[in-house]
Amino acid sequence: MGNGDYDLTYSDFNPTVFFASKMRVTKRTAYHAHQDFTELTYILSGTSKYRIDDIYYDVKAGDMIVCNPGVFHQNMLLDGEEPLVEFCTGFTDFQFKNMPENTIQLSNQGHIVHLSSEAKRETSRLCYDMLAENEAGQVGKYFMLKAQLIQMLMLLMREVIEAPKVTQKGCNFETYSKSYAVKRIINYLMENYEHKISLDQIAHNMYLSPVYISKIFKEETGESPINYLIKIRLEKAKEILSEREGGSIKNIANEIGYDDVYHFSKLFKKYFGISPQNYRKSLIAQRTTESQ
Template identity: 25%
Template sequence: MNVLLLDDEPLEIEQLEYLLQCEFPSWNLFKASDASQAHFIHLNNEIDLAFLDINLPGKSGLEFGEELRQSNKDIEIIMVTACQDFSYAQQSIRIGVVDYLTKPVIESELLKILSKYKEHQYSHNYSTLIQCSLKAIHEKYAEKISLSDIANKVHANPTYLSRKFHEEVGLSFSEYLIQYRIHMAKRFLITTPKWTIADVAENSGFSSQNYFSTLFRKIEGVSPTEFREKERSK
């Protein structure tokens, strides 16, 4: 699933990117700050879903959305705006916008709108075997799971699953599992401030706080505590 994020406010686009990555880690996200950048991305990638800010420098999100619709009738468009203007709503309906988000984006509202896309998060041109494997990982990441456990759940030979997983996903099973656990840990660090780092590590599927903290710093460049403090200060 290729998703375009068009917004001229860096913090807004960063927040949207973070929320989408946590919920849909297999989606490809493309970011643009104006219609010109977005047009270039669209020319070089087949975009399935677009989040478009209405008020942009130069061409508005609505104008760009109309161009998108003319070139790709199957693309789905969600408008993101701080404006409550009926004329914008009328224009949005005219170009076939599927939904509307107001700023600042609230996670629960975003996830409600995206609930219908859940079925797409495992597709990404993956085979049925890999789709089922990813779904199992996303459901059981907090548990002590192995490739053999997932292979057993999807009724596949572990060696065959390992090879297919790397071929299609581009990562080994263990690499993907770590990546997803770090995604969820980042989310927990922000959304559950009362949890200790040990709590975050345990609920993200890591065997120890020390291992989690070492791995987190290696991947993110900061410790879990530093990451949490940085996010709080935004």
């Protein structure tokens, strides 16, 4: 078969996104249906039982639940059971090849997709990207959400549509996923170094656990996120000292996120082998010599 046999969408594939949200479910939900949009629910953590059109399904982290318009569904989590964390997104105005409009048809006529390991990792990343985009509220937010949703739908279709497997060499998905997360952490540190930052805060903003962040960050960079932050701050302090002859050392310390000027000076000397005061003096002396 040629590639056209696996073309999943029409040329005008352009879904309308209604929402993207994360929920912590602690008890049984109402039995309900959505008449005007399709809903995808991705289980981020936990296990539960779902009732969908009066059929009961066991679900766990990494499962995708597909509820087309008019499909009744209900989380059957009982009081006292471990909470379930879900990502949900609702959308309409789409059509896949050989499927009814605004409908995702699974081959077994069911509603649950047990994603592969690679698809789980990528889908989880997209979920958190959509949540972060929603929260940031930057220009073009809607179009970013649409683009991320389209990626999620394509991943889902690749899981449910059988196609020839193509072996690709030199592609390590896990490494890519880690690199992507670490790159986002570094960007966050670069943009917020002047504020108070803790590992827990980084984890909260990344929707990842502090332990996991520390692990992958050290694997990718060779050091902890906090040590990396210290280096960013100290390099910035050195830059300020180089550009600005006036101003107190305390003000510079405050400018890069340190309230304690003694602690800042100690870190600076440990990193550069010279105190900030003496570094400034050496720069002034060097400039005086050069001007003579």
